Amino acid sequence: MDGNLNALTTVFTEFYYWVTVVFMFLIHVGFCMYEVGASRRRNHMHTLMKNVMVIPLVTVTFFFFGWWIYWAFPMFPFFGGLNHEMGNANLPWSQTMGTNLSDRITGVFWAAFLLFSWTAASIVSGSVIERIRSSALWVHAVLIGSVWWIIDAAWGWHYGGWMVQYLGYHDAYASGVIHAIAGGYALGVIMVLGPRIGKFASDGTPRDIPPHNPWMLTIGIFLIYTGFWGFYAACNVPAISPEVIDGQITGTTWTATNIYLAPTSLSAITFNFLMSLSGGLMAAYVVSKGDAFWTFSGGLAGVITASAGNDLYHPIQAMLIGATGVVVVYKLHYWVERRFKLDDAVGAVAVHGYSGVLGLIIAGFVLWGAPSSPYEGYATINPVGQTIGAVIMFFVLGWLPGWAVAKMQAAAGVLRIPEEVELQGLDYAEHHAYEDAKTDIIEADKAHLAARVTPAE
Amino acid sequence: MSTNGYENWAVDLANVGPIYPFQGWEIPMTIAGVIFWLAWHRIQFVRESEHLEKARKMGDPDMIAKHLDRY
Numbered sequence: 001m002d003g004n005l006n007a008l009t010t011v012f013t014e015f016y017y018w019v020t021v022v023f024m025f026l027i028h029v030g031f032c033m034y035e036v037g038a039s040r041r042r043n044h045m046h047t048l049m050k051n052v053m054v055i056p057l058v059t060v061t062f063f064f065f066g067w068w069i070y071w072a073f074p075m076f077p078f079f080g081g082l083n084h085e086m087g088n089a090n091l092p093w094s095q096t097m098g099t100n101l102s103d104r105i106t107g108v109f110w111a112a113f114l115l116f117s118w119t120a121a122s123i124v125s126g127s128v129i130e131r132i133r134s135s136a137l138w139v140h141a142v143l144i145g146s147v148w149w150i151i152d153a154a155w156g157w158h159y160g161g162w163m164v165q166y167l168g169y170h171d172a173y174a175s176g177v178i179h180a181i182a183g184g185y186a187l188g189v190i191m192v193l194g195p196r197i198g199k200f201a202s203d204g205t206p207r208d209i210p211p212h213n214p215w216m217l218t219i220g221i222f223l224i225y226t227g228f229w230g231f232y233a234a235c236n237v238p239a240i241s242p243e244v245i246d247g248q249i250t251g252t253t254w255t256a257t258n259i260y261l262a263p264t265s266l267s268a269i270t271f272n273f274l275m276s277l278s279g280g281l282m283a284a285y286v287v288s289k290g291d292a293f294w295t296f297s298g299g300l301a302g303v304i305t306a307s308a309g310n311d312l313y314h315p316i317q318a319m320l321i322g323a324t325g326v327v328v329v330y331k332l333h334y335w336v337e338r339r340f341k342l343d344d345a346v347g348a349v350a351v352h353g354y355s356g357v358l359g360l361i362i363a364g365f366v367l368w369g370a371p372s373s374p375y376e377g378y379a380t381i382n383p384v385g386q387t388i389g390a391v392i393m394f395f396v397l398g399w400l401p402g403w404a405v406a407k408m409q410a411a412a413g414v415l416r417i418p419e420e421v422e423l424q425g426l427d428y429a430e431h432h433a434y435e436d437a438k439t440d441i442i443e444a445d446k447a448h449l450a451a452r453v454t455p456a457e
Numbered sequence: 458m459s460t461n462g463y464e465n466w467a468v469d470l471a472n473v474g475p476i477y478p479f480q481g482w483e484i485p486m487t488i489a490g491v492i493f494w495l496a497w498h499r500i501q502f503v504r505e506s507e508h509l510e511k512a513r514k515m516g517d518p519d520m521i522a523k524h525l526d527r528y
Contacts, residue, residue: 242470247466248465248466248467248468249466249467249468249469249470250467250468250469251468251469251470251471251472252471253469253470253471255470262466263466263470263473263476264476279493282493282494282497285497285501286497286500286501289504290504312461312476312477312478313477313478314477314478314479314483314486316486316487316489316490317477317478317479317486319490319493320489320490320493323493366460366478367460367461367478368458368459368460369458369459369460369461369464370459370460370461370463370464370478371459371463371464371465371466373466374466376465376467380459380464380465
C-alpha cells in the first residue's frame, strides 16, 4: 500500500465489503426464520438445520473451488480456455487466499460472493421444505452455491464475461445471476420431488398450507429486506479511478461502479431499491387482495424485477417496473400451481425465478443501447441479449441441473423422505428424545430433592 | 441510439450528469407514478368498503361476546 491515498482507498474498500458481508448475513437469518415460520410444528428443527448447514457446506466448497471458477471461467468453454492467470491466484493453495499483507481485498471480496452463494442455495431450500431429505438438499446447495451460480457469474457478472462482451448482458443487482438461476433450479427440483402430502385435493385443486407462525415469517422477510441493502452495496465497487478501470472513461474523476466497472452511485441504488420495494409492495397488496405474505414477498419480487437495471433506472421507472413484475409473477405462480400441480412451498420459484427472468427482459428494453461496460468493443444492452441471458440463467444453468440431479437422487431413492416420516413429522424422533430427556431430568431432580429434605422431627 | 444518451463510456465523468433512461420525460413519468399511487388508494377504498360490508353481516353474537372477553 504505497502512498496515503492508495492506503486509504484499500482500507476503505476492505471495510466496505466487510460491512456488506455482515449485513448479508441477515438474509440467511431471514430465510431461516421464514422457512421455520412457514413449516408445520412437526418439522421445525429439520427445516432449520437443513438451511443452517448450507452455511458451512457452501463456504468450504466455495473456498475449495467456487472462487476459482469465477476467475477462470469468464470465456470458458465457448469462447476461450480457462483463464489460468486469474484462476491460479484464487486457488485454495494460492498465497493470496490467506493472511497476506500484500492483498487486503481478496478475503472480503470472496466473502461478498460467498454470501450470494448462500442466498442462491437458501432460495432453493425454501421451496422444498417438509419433504426433501436434508442430505439431498445439501448436495443441491453445494451445486447451486459453489458451481452453477458462480459459472453464471463468471459469464454474465464479471467485467470480462462472454455474455457481457457478446450479448451486452446487464444484470447489475443480480435479477438473473442469483434469482432467476435459483428459481429455475428450485423449479427443476420440485418437478421431481413432488408436492407435500395433502397439498392437492383428489380433483387436483391446490390447498393452502398456512404458516404455523406468521410473525416469525414476517420478521424473517423483513430481515431479508435488510440484508438486501448489504447485497446491493456488495454488488458495487465503492470507489475507483478511471486509471485503474483502464477502459474508455477519460479524466480523473473517481466513481462507484457496478460489477462491470461501469459508473453508478450508492445514491442511485438507494433511490431505486426503495422505490422498487414500494412498487412491489403496493402492487402485491392489490393483486393478492391484501394477503399479508404475498404482499411481503411482493416487496421482494419488486426489488428483484428492477434489480437488473437499478444502477441506471430513474426511481419512478424502478417503482413501475417493480409493480409490473409483481402482478405477472403472482398470476404466473397460481397458474403454474394449478396447471402442473407443483408445490413451491414459499413461492420461491415465482418471487425469485419469474421476477428475475422478467427483470432481465424489461431491462433490455428500458436500457436499450446503453453501454454494458466501460471497455471498447462490448455489445450494448439490448432485449435479445437480455432474453438469451434470461434463458441461460433460468433454464440452462438453473432448471436443467436441478432437474437432472434430482432425477438421479430420485432413482437412487435418496431424494424424498418416506411417507410415514412425512406424516409423523421430521422431528418425531427428536421430540421423543426431548420428552424422554425431560422426564429423566425431572425425575432426577425430584429424587435429589427428596434425598435432601429431612422430615421434621 | 441509447435510451440514456450514452452509447459508450468514452467520457470524462466530471462532465456527466443524469444517466437514467428517457431523460426529458421526468414530468410524464411523475404523472404516471402519481396515477399509480392514487389508483392504489381508489382500489383500496373500494375493496375495503366491500369487505367491511360483508364482514358486518358475518358476526355470530355469541362468538363476538367471546372475542370481547378474549381482549
